[in-house]
Amino acid sequence: MSVELQGIVRRFGATAALEGVSLNVREGEFVALLGPSGSGKTTLLRVLAGLEGTDAGVVRVAGRDLTGVPARERGIGMVFQNYALFRHMTVFDNIAFGLRVRKHRPHHAEIATRVRRLLELVQVPELEARYPEQCSGGQRQRVALARALAIEPRLLLLDEPFSALDALVRKDVRRWLRGLHDGLGITSVLVTHDQEEAMELADRIAVMERGRIVQFDTAEALLRAPATPFVAGFVGEAARLPCTVRGGVAHFDPLPLAPLRAALPDGAATAFVRPHDILARAGGAAMVRLVRQEGGGAARLVVQAGEVVLDATVAPGESLSRGEPCRLTLRGGHVFSTTGGCVQAQPLAAAMAS
């Protein structure tokens, strides 16, 4: 089902958790709400679920206005951050709950069949008779998902579903969940603060900052063309470097970095440069602090350039070790002028060559 949010405002006392959020999710799409804590992503999810009221705005699911419709009538499945399983019920009863509280309650045997099918789907049929306390974090997550799916939701909401899992399990569960989504085709909205998670799972990512969606696009587009300095900084581990634009060139003095071509008006600006666009070669004013070997690719470095500590990459054919001096060149980056302009910057040499 498609989801349409228009101008959602939610205030708690004097502070606004959501300041006019609009978002369109296509049917069958997997969307991630990505942002730091306090950006309003969980509040937005709760507004969708009907657990949170709104002060202004419209929520439409499949074209139907859900404003004022209570959570229990929305038919939207939700997986909570800590799973919120009913602790006094067995796994079976947890999953059956949504079927049993229906006005037209299905027959006993039918409930059992459906619960077992769901347990198969989430691959934990052996947990049927256990209590939540007796399950591991990963198992609980699967049970919570099965419980949410039991009501055959038109829309599935996932609130930080991986935060309670070990880093090791997380990747597997993520892939499994994406596979499940592709199989079922349920429109899904995921809340996360982890960009890796968002990029791997979601078709599109809505980046949230202080109660607003600042950019809503595919992961590739977010990396290629960040709409604001916040997105450029938050997505893709970019280093934030202050610079000055003079005659279409960004200068980084006093940092020992080569200038970049940036077609912006003269004045102060900020450049966001990703580690693989910062290349280090032996000899220079910067210094290697740490070396981290990456499997296959070039070694990643932590270098000190003046007052700034940066993640950088060893230039092809070079070899650097800890404590050695180095010089840094930039292959490109995003430069935002304080007046609002934004360009994709390029090295001077490359620009001249072209």
Added chain:
Amino acid sequence: MSGAFRPANQDSPLLRGLLLAAAVLVALVMLVLPLAAVLAEALRRGLGVALAAIAEPDTLAAIRLTMLVAALTVPLNLVGGVAAAWCIAKHQFPGRRLLVTLIELPFAVSPVIAGMVFVLMFGAQGWFGPWLQARDIQVVFALPGLVLATMFVTFPFVARTVLPLMQEQGKDEEEAAATLGASGLQTFLRVTLPNVKWALLAGVLLCNARAMGEFGAVSVVSGHIRGETNTMPLHVEILYNEYQFAGAFAVAALLALLGLVTLAAKTLLERLAGREMGGRA
């Protein structure tokens, strides 16, 4: 000093022994001995005399009245206490903190004052006195007054035992139930209540024990009419003041036994609850 190694965080065996002995001694002298004394005094002239004293009509009336007051008070406080705890733990509303404080008010206020408040409100000279008299409704010095005073004194028991648990559990499970399509009542009956059932039972038992044993507030609103408005604790005092020691201690022992049975039931419940929890771990 012996050279034996002892972890630094462990007290000397002597000190531990002394503390243990002190605790046992205090428990014996302050708790067990007085109870034993009541039982011994009740049976001093034989079980027959004690039973005969209990079978006396005024005493039987007092026992019946006490049971009736408890039977009316406990369910009302169960509903009220759960409602209050539920409102406080699961919802935000203006005056929430005030309600938390109000629940504890009966613990802070002397029961005698509680009794006087009801006389002030429902007595013949009280705020509602003329209105009640015009309709020939007797509140104080009759059963409704006894129930009201007992309810006031025992109100915190259910609410205070259930509230911390409800607060600790938060409202996640209720929200989950809502997204799964459960109505408010279904959520309450299937999720909220089962989650606090053991605490609730413990609170009910404590409430019951106190409802049967309450003296101060009840004394003020009773009117002390023999066979009519005397509850067991009041009757114990009357018998004692009439030098009917056998009767006084027989009723006192019965009252104490009712309390002990309640306590035993509570302990059993806690063990059952513990076993259920332990089984899942």
Added chain:
Amino acid sequence: MRSNPGMPGNVLPVGRRGLLAMAAAGLAGPAQAQQANTLLNVSYDPTRELYREYNALFSAQWRAASGQALRANSSHGGSGAQARAVIDGLQADVLTLALAYDIDAVAQRGLLATDWMGRLPNNSAPYTSTVVFLVRKGNPKAVRDWADVVRPGVSVITANPKTSGGARWNYLAAWAWALRQPGGTPASAEAFLAALYRNVPVLDTGARGSLTSFAQRAQGDVLLAWENEAHLALQEFGADKFDIIYPSVSMLAEPSVAVVDRNVDRRGTRAAAEAYLRGLYTPESQALVARHFYRPRNAAALAANAARFPAMQLVTVDEMFGGWGTAQRTHFADGGVFDRLGRGR
């Protein structure tokens, strides 16, 4: 964000409705504690045994006379507190209190006519009592009269006259004796009472409390007590434990009785209530009264129990102190004579 306010729906009205429901249930319970086939005598503490017996007697007599089954109940407590309870709505048909003063307090609220005292013989006091001394067997401290009570080394048990009606009588009896001594003046009486209370180790709040202190906890050498309480102590704890000493001067206490007009008219119990009180004056009841160690008004009954009630010089509050109102103001009100004694202690 998770801790933010939650579930939709207004909650407070539910809670309020719940409270109302509870209140309604409490009120709607079996409201009437008594039907009109009961009669309630609201009395004071030391008459428990007397009225327990009289209630049974009266119920039988009333059934014989009228054919109506009537259960007479009584309620006991401090005389002042009982009057207060009736004012607050305790449905008393008759009052049998320690002091006319307490019945006056009820009459002032309009529950009965203010001229109640003239309705029955002997100022509506069917029996009297007085203050005596209870001492340990053999009277080891040789206490014979009030003068001995203030001797150093004699420990006296009496309750606080501020809270206990009986203790007021003790106080006034001592005052009356002191004033009747040759050269007695209010000043000398005050000095005498100051000396007396110096011999009191602890002031209990009620008369029964003092009796328990004296008899059960073996405190003190002499207990100032109602005559009937002193006899009761002999009966309960054994005549081999205590002796009763009759001082030369004491108070004539006239415990008063009255019908509560407003209650009997509403409950339709006037005839029974009046019969209940009139019945206290019959020879049979007067003998019963004497058995419970109250001095009967009936001359024949008194003569029959002359050994039990030795003649004493008895004074009334009216003749000695100008009535209870004056006595109360002068001696027991805040800042009165009793408070002055306390300051000297």
